[in-house]
Amino acid sequence: MQERTGVTRFKNNPVTLLGSELKVGDQAPDFQVVDSALNPVTLADFKGKTKIFCCVPSLDTPVCDSETRRFNQEAAQLSADIVILTISLDLPFAQKRWCAAAGIERVTVLSDYQEHSFGSAYGVVIKELKLLSRAIFIVNAADKLTYIQHVPEITNEPDYAAVLATVKQEIPTKEIPGDGVCGGY
Template sequence: MAKVTFKGNPVTLIGEEVKVGDTAPNFTVLSNDLKEVTLDDYEGKVKLIAAVPSIDTGVCAEETRRFNEEAEKLENVQVLTISMDLPFAQARWCAAEGIKNLDTLSDHREGSFGKNYGVLMEELRLLARAIFVVDSSNKVTYVEYVPEVSTHPNYEAALEAARNAK
């Protein structure tokens, strides 16, 4: 299992660690308009999935803004940012920040994504910071479990993986 800390303290991740070469696990989350969304809704596209603890915090906000900017330049790639935030809070934050090029999704109801991707922090019931790139046939091509949740992921490596996925 990935070793992850939150502000220097070790956390327990619930679920199995996802690895490159795995078939991407399905999940059920909520869109900002409260509709159920699954991995199948993005069939035929490359998915860059960013798991974040809360969209309305410094590093998560910067990460989401960065991926929103980059999403415009990526062909056949859908960027998803998933957190435990309520859909209403995500919608409000996206409207205030002008986020239009990616989907923010809420895992608050069941923790389905968090459990299936091994990023649900047991102690906090928040998602650990992680990046997954899933190709159009739902094979995982890139994984980064960020060792310290309060730090940034490797943007360049994730974006390169998304550009190279088919």
């Protein structure tokens, strides 16, 4: 498996990322993760939608909690043609419990705990910690990568303004209701 250094740090210490190095314009790699009911979820499940993949180490940490809540709020202003997916290695049961407590209704939370399929395909598995790094990938309706943000320090939040500006250029915003389901699926 490919190893990359110099991309991100954890508490100011360099870490090694495992998996493919992706670039804007690449075809988005397929993956298989699971939802809160342990059902398999793949890239094809969001065909025709613009996808914002938010990779986080663990929802049970303050920064991941804050990030996911922020994207849940921002989702209200986005088109129904845009889905926000938060992916971590947390167990689906813990994710479901966290989502219920946090009131997450507009972000789909998925777990990569079984095979690290997403983490390996998108190059965000931290070798030293066995967690996903903090990164954002925007994949358009044609499944091409249009934006990649590896947060330089994993304990910091992503650049929300850059993510939202990019996705709003692709699809105009509008108010959409939440479906009330964490894990969305």
